[in-house]
Amino acid sequence: MPSGGARLSIDLSSPAIAATVDRHGARIPVMLDGRLAMPRGVALDPAGNLYLGVPSANTPPPGHQFVPDPLDLLGTTDTSRPVDAVEVLATLLRHVTGQAAKQVGEPIVTLTLTIPSSWGPRRRDQLIEAASRAGISAPTMVTAPAALAAHAQAHGLTAPDGSCLLICQAGRHPVTLTVLQVNSDGYRELATRAIDPPGDLNQVLAQRIVEAATAHDDPLRVDIADQTQDGRVLLESVRQARQLLATQDRAPVLLPAPRTPTVITRDDVATATQPLLDTVHDAVRDTLDTADINPQHLAGVILRETEPIPGLHDRLTTATGLAPAVLRDQSHVLADGALALTAPHHDARTAADSHLPRVRLRVRDLTSATVLTACSLALLLQAVLTADITTVEYRIIGVRTSLPQLGTAGALAMLTAFAVAHLAPTTWLAGTPTTPTPEPATGSLIRRGYLAAAVGGAIAAALYGLATGTSVGYDYSPYLRWTLGSALPLAVCATVIAATAPRIPATDLPTWLKHTRPAVLHAAIATAGIYLMRAALTITPPVDWTGMPGLIGSTGAALLGIATAMTATRSRTIRTITAPGLAIGYAIVFTSNTSGALTVGYLIAVTWWSIRLAGHTLRLAFPAAGAALRRLTDGRSD
Structure with missing residues (x-):
């Protein structure tokens, strides 16, 4: 018998792309080429063919052009950019939608995209154009803070209508704070602020490793800022080391050959994060003032960390008086939250x-x-x-x-x-x-x-x-x-x-x-x-x-x-x-x-x-x- 299809949600706001499909109420994580989350990088060969999901640490074949994150090219007017960001996004949407439909055995009838709250009409229009090129109907767009709030509320966080939530996203640089007001039909964004320390924590740690090697008369020629191949490998190694430091005191960092690995500790990470932590209290206060609320108006604080930041949880607790609900190491949190938020609005028909x-x-x-x-x-x-x-x-x-x-x-x-x-x-x-008589509705046919x-x-x-x-x-x-x-x-x-x-x-x-x-x-x-x-x-x-x-x-x-x-x-x-x-x-x-x-x-x-x-x-x-x-x-x- 014919079926009504499934709903797909794709998270475009996290460091890696993740997708969840809703098949008649059952939430199923989509395996993207055998992975729960797909890297953002793409490679372009000399013939113009695109290869999706290329990790930053991989070395592209000779003649291939690597783009770490083509979504960063959305909204720009630079005509010299290496790839057409809209076409890359269309290819991505087509690929993920095809994988999801194959996995659940049903067509995808609605699409929800989770996007950063900073994306305005220009980039949103480009998303719609990309979906059109991919042969998909216009997607519903949900900002990342709203998706996080919906996920937290669906899993037990209580927030009455009219109350506010403070969302802290520590998944990508920079760390952002957002105040949402809970409404009966969703969330209203009252204020958002980026906590912008000197640089991305992974870049700060990588740069310190480079400087330490140079200080020991053993120059390490790695350009972190220009994202060379050695720089990307070093950044990926630092990222993995930070994940290990969540459960151990020391972690190795691989250096470009023929150098032997070095080691970083929790103290190194704490030192690198100190400039960020020093600004958290003032940033929270400024965000609440911009939203025109007091800490008493907050029903909860939500913290999402894709990579642990030591001390951030305690600083948020001190600044707000509320212990944050932590969402860590869950690649499909935003995709699931977007589905929970948009489910009542996708199809109200009977x-x-x-x-x-x-x-x-x-x-x-x-x-x-x-x-x-x-x-x-x-x-x-x-x-x-x-x-x-x-x-x-x-x-x-x-x-x-x-x-x-x-x-x-x-x-x-x-x-x-x-x-x-x-x-x-x-x-x-x-x-x-063949007569022009209108087709009876399904409900009428069932009744008869x-x-x-x-x-x-x-x-x-x-x-x-x-x-x-x-x-x-x-x-x-x-x-x-x-x-x-x-x-x-x-x-x-x-x-x-x-x-x-x-x-x-x-x-x-x-x-x-x-x-x-x-x-x-x-x-x-x-x-x-x-x-x-x-x-x-x-x-x-x-x-x-x-x-x-x-x-x-x-x-x-x-x-x-x-x-x-x-x-x-x-x-x-x-x-x-x-x-x-x-x-x-x-x-x-x-x-x-x-x-x-x-x-x-x-x-x-x-x-x-x-x-x-x-x-x-x-x-x-x-x-x-x-x-x-x-x-x-x-x-x-x-």
């Missing part, structure tokens, strides 16, 4: 005003309905043809047949109607209509399909009861009670679905359709089991091994037990545990007196399946009521 893709009805689409129809008729005909009719002077005075089997035939007739209704919103009876299923299935079940009474020439009342009585609970559930399904959010429709598809295999197994049990009780002479009513009957009972377990729950774990137990139990207890009870057990499982489906539909259609019910249940359980 089934009543949306249209699922529809295809022409094929023979294989009718497989479910055909198999269920065959199962239903097989049980009906067997119950009629094996009925034990008692006559006196050519007058029928009694008929003995399996009433639960007739009830199962009626329930399967209703399941057949469910299978047909499941096709209604996604298939045409013929090709696409399930109302027709409720009425048609109930009528078919009633006809089963009447046909049985006519065939055996006896009062049809008991047969009608079983066939119609077994189908009516399913008909009620179909009516509930028809009334509420149009309110289901459009993004939940693909998942909901998967839930509504009747399990044909389970029904076929149950039909085989009931058929064999009835055959074992009506075969003359009966098969009798080891004192049991017969191997045929025991096999049928086991099959019915398996089908009952598989129908009653969707949990694989529970199925694995209960199916063998019910199969063995049913086979042991099967007799002519218990066969009806075993069949009734399957009827209960089918009814429970329809109730669960109606309940799932209600929860999707009325999420607030479902959440309130869960809270009430949780409160009572406490």
